[in-house]
Amino acid sequence: MTAHSLRIGFIPLIDAASTIIAADKGFAAAEGLEIDLVREVSWSNVRDKLNLGLFDAAHILAPVAIASSLGLGHIKVPIVAPFTLNMNGNAITVSPGLYAEIVREIDGTARDPLTTARALARVCAARRNRAMEPVTLGMTFPYSTHNYQLRFWMAAGGVDPDEDVRLVVLPPPYMVDSLASGQVDGFCVGAPWNAVAVDRGIGWILHFGPDILKRAAEKVLAVRQQWAEANPDVLSRLIRAHRAAADFIDDAGNHDEVAAILARPDRVNADAQIIKAVLAGRLVMAKGGSPREQRDYMLFGRDAADRPDPSQATWLYAQMVRWGQTTATPDGLRAAQATFRPDLYDAAIGTTTVARSSIGAFVGPAIEGDDIAAYLAAFPAFAKRA
Amino acid sequence: MGTEPSPKIVIVDENPVRAAILEDGLREAGFSRVEHIREMQNLLARIYALDPDVIVIDLENPSRDVLEQMFQVSRAVRRPIAMFVDQSDTDSIRESVDAGVSAYIVDGLKKERMRAILDLCISRFNAFSKLQDELERTKSALEDRKIIDRAKGMLMKLKGLSEEEAYVLLRSTAMREKKKIGDIAQSIITAAELLK
Numbered sequence: 001m002t003a004h005s006l007r008i009g010f011i012p013l014i015d016a017a018s019t020i021i022a023a024d025k026g027f028a029a030a031e032g033l034e035i036d037l038v039r040e041v042s043w044s045n046v047r048d049k050l051n052l053g054l055f056d057a058a059h060i061l062a063p064v065a066i067a068s069s070l071g072l073g074h075i076k077v078p079i080v081a082p083f084t085l086n087m088n089g090n091a092i093t094v095s096p097g098l099y100a101e102i103v104r105e106i107d108g109t110a111r112d113p114l115t116t117a118r119a120l121a122r123v124c125a126a127r128r129n130r131a132m133e134p135v136t137l138g139m140t141f142p143y144s145t146h147n148y149q150l151r152f153w154m155a156a157g158g159v160d161p162d163e164d165v166r167l168v169v170l171p172p173p174y175m176v177d178s179l180a181s182g183q184v185d186g187f188c189v190g191a192p193w194n195a196v197a198v199d200r201g202i203g204w205i206l207h208f209g210p211d212i213l214k215r216a217a218e219k220v221l222a223v224r225q226q227w228a229e230a231n232p233d234v235l236s237r238l239i240r241a242h243r244a245a246a247d248f249i250d251d252a253g254n255h256d257e258v259a260a261i262l263a264r265p266d267r268v269n270a271d272a273q274i275i276k277a278v279l280a281g282r283l284v285m286a287k288g289g290s291p292r293e294q295r296d297y298m299l300f301g302r303d304a305a306d307r308p309d310p311s312q313a314t315w316l317y318a319q320m321v322r323w324g325q326t327t328a329t330p331d332g333l334r335a336a337q338a339t340f341r342p343d344l345y346d347a348a349i350g351t352t353t354v355a356r357s358s359i360g361a362f363v364g365p366a367i368e369g370d371d372i373a374a375y376l377a378a379f380p381a382f383a384k385r386a
Numbered sequence: 387m388g389t390e391p392s393p394k395i396v397i398v399d400e401n402p403v404r405a406a407i408l409e410d411g412l413r414e415a416g417f418s419r420v421e422h423i424r425e426m427q428n429l430l431a432r433i434y435a436l437d438p439d440v441i442v443i444d445l446e447n448p449s450r451d452v453l454e455q456m457f458q459v460s461r462a463v464r465r466p467i468a469m470f471v472d473q474s475d476t477d478s479i480r481e482s483v484d485a486g487v488s489a490y491i492v493d494g495l496k497k498e499r500m501r502a503i504l505d506l507c508i509s510r511f512n513a514f515s516k517l518q519d520e521l522e523r524t525k526s527a528l529e530d531r532k533i534i535d536r537a538k539g540m541l542m543k544l545k546g547l548s549e550e551e552a553y554v555l556l557r558s559t560a561m562r563e564k565k566k567i568g569d570i571a572q573s574i575i576t577a578a579e580l581l582k
Contacts, residue, residue: 041448044488052480073457075479141451142458168430169455171448183428325458 003034004234009046010059012039012268013172014191014278015086015219017258018300019059020268022238022245024261030244031237039266042171043141050222051077057238059085060222063143063316069225069339072326073143078335080228081220082235082344083242084312087305089218089298090146090209091194091283092153094186095179098123098135099204113211113362117157124164138170138178138187145218146188148319153212156363160382161323179203190218191278191298192270199274201287208283210296214360215305217312220340228344239348246301255279307351308340311367315359318372322379328372393439393495394419395503398447400426404514408442411510417503430455440500441490442507445483453490478504485511530568537571540578 008023010016022028023035038055040046043064050058051068065079094102105122108115124135139146151161161167170178175193178184180202187193197203209216221242228235249258255276263272277283281297284290299305317336321328345351358366367375395417399405405422412420421436423429426449433441433456443450478501482488485508491500534556541552556574560567 041446042450044450044454045445048479048483048488052483054483073454142455169452171451173448174426181427 003029003032004237005034005036006056006234006238007036007038007054008057008059009038009040009049009055011041011043011046011172012270013059013219014262014268014270014275015089015298016059016268017249017262018083018085018242018245018306019221020262021249021258022241024267025245025248025257027244027248028238028241031241033234033237033241037267043144047074050079050224051075053224053227056227057221057223059219061141061144062217062220062312063145063148063320064141065220065222066313066316066336066339067143067320067325069335070326070332072320078225079222079339080225080341080344081222081308081339082228082341082348083221083239084217084306084308084340085219085221085242085300087215087217087299088209088213088296089190089278090149090188090216091191091205092150092186092188092207092212093179093194093197093203093205095182095184095202096204098185099206101126102206110206111211113153113207114156116206117154117159119157120154121158121164124159128164134164134166135186136166136168136184138168138175138184138189140172140189141169142325143320145216145316146190148316148323149209149212149216150188151323152319152361153207155379155382163382176200176202192268192274195274195278195283196270198284198287199271205283205285205292208292208294208297210294212362214296215299215357216359217309217316217340220308228341232347235344236348239345243301243306243349246306249279249300250302252280303357304354307345307354308342309357310337310340310342312359313337313340314367314370314372318367318375321372322376328376330370333370333372390499392416392418393499393503394421394436395440395442396420396433396436396438397422398426398429398433398441398443398449398453400424400447401444404444404511407514408507408510411506412503415502415506426452429453439492439495440503441492442503443488443490444511445486445488450488456490481508485509486515487511530566530571533568533575534571537574540574 008019010019023037028035043061046058046060047064047068049055065081067073068077068079101123102116102119105119106115110116127134137150139150154161159165172189172193175187175189176197179187179197194205198205248254258279259272259275262268262275263270278298281294282291285292313336317333320326326332365375365378395412397405397408402424409420409422423432429449429452441453443453482504487507489504489507537556538549538552541547541555542549556567556570560570
């Protein structure tokens with residue numbers, strides 16, 4: 001059998017692990033696939049090259065896949081996600097300066113996201129009263145989990161993300177330097193960048209992603225819908241190779257090897273020790289401190305995290321609506337949900353029973369079925385300031 | 387160009403040579419207002435200070451994602467922009483992605499003028515890649531020649547061949563093994579080092 005060759009684009013982040021391990025550890029070859037991994041520098045590039053067919057598949061932000069299917073911010077190309085590469089993995093990191101400001105205003109423990117969000121609201125007010133620059137926070141892309149998680153967190157404490165702070169897009173590899181240079185006061189980004197900031201002594205991890213949302217789809221393996229329909233067998237093999245890779249990554253006994261592969265310059269190009277700490281969910285929150293353990297810091301195949309869950313798409317679509325990126329329509333919601341394809345996953349893996357689990361946000365109700373309007377009504381809109 | 391004022395074009399590129407090639411091309415074509423941003427720090431603030439009608443960025447630039455923020459309507463963004471794409475015209479995106487360049491348009495500019503700018507960017511980016519390829523080829527040809535000369539010298543010494551005969555031996559071996567003559571020369575050098 002001659003191997004079927006596939007070009008897959010990725011951004012150097014630990015959550016590309018399943019794709020990288022599938023390619024580098026022989027799981028793809030075992031399915032008769034030869035993966036040519038292409039390291040990219042921007043989500044825009046990954047999206048454009050996937051949409052144009054220069055990539056067969058891609059490691060991409062879950063909301064970018066949805067935005068592409070909806071035609072938001074770019075041409076409309078229906079994308080499907082037959083495999084969730086990971087859930088969680090993000091964190092909110094702030095500069096020591098902003099951390100001190102939050103602690104000055106805090107009424108309770110900094111472990112509680114509602115408490116820190118309320119403190120942030122007072123920091124913003126204090127800065128405004130003293131005519132100081134607003135708090136500036138970095139995130140990775142307008143259609144990113146980082147954007148939505150930051151907004152969800154701060155809005156709960158009464159911070160209007162569009163008025164009270166300045167949200168700026170920064171490419172992940174620039175996050176740490178931008179924090180060091182004072183260009184931003186904090187950021188929400190994926191691994192390994194929060195741990196890198198702590199390691200350099202210029203950032204404090206304020207919250208792990210699961211503090212905000214217990215289970216949040218992060219990156220997906222994305223292909224064009226048209227390609228999925230034309231290549232069902234190859235797609236099934238690709239899903240199975242990813243499934244095997246995710247199992248391999250989840251086994252703590254393999255963490256040394258996984259970290260060594262991901263650390264390579266042509267892969268994630270990060271310190272193997274930091275990668276291992278991320279895989280184990282044991283991260284130091286501030287330089288010199290003891291690590292905090294969070295079993296679900298980043299989920300690959302464990303707890304059915306890799307099976308696409310359309311309710312995750314519903315949540316992401318609701319955030320797009322909440323922050324004015326799109327207007328809610330029944331067709332839009334259906335297109336967003338149809339991006340996540342558990343049926344393709346099941347066909348490849350042979351899954352039959354599925355335990356559904358909720359997103360588990362730290363505030364607000366869950367979305368009941370498709371009722372986005374009722375869900376959003378629970379979050380009061382911010383009054384426009386003059 | 388008619389009586390319309392020339393649109394202001396900002397080139398975002400960390401490569402000064404490529405940016406200069408593009409800037410020259412745009413000026414030759416009559417676009418007199420061209421600015422170049424090399425520093426990616428505070429990119430949005432720099433762009434707003436220049437207030438361009440068109441932004442051109444190379445695809446190897448991670449800051450491309452920063453520009454995508456400008457599509458969003460928020461306080462941080464004064465004039466919304468869009469990537470220059472036509473829903474009906476994927477060829478233009480493909481051409482520009484192949485060339486390694488992307489163009490963003492600030493509302494108000496006519497599509498035909500934008501198309502002319504994009505075409506020029508694509509051809510100049512392609513010209514730059516060709517230049518770089520040629521440079522690489524010249525460099526590797528020089529490298530090859532040095533290696534071949536060393537291998538020739540070894541063959542002459544070890545087998546008592548003339549320079550001409552040593553070269554013929556290298557060439558015929560390369561042809562027989564369907565390899566490049568430089569690769570055969572390199573393997574002779576490697577083998578000689580191992581056998582030292």
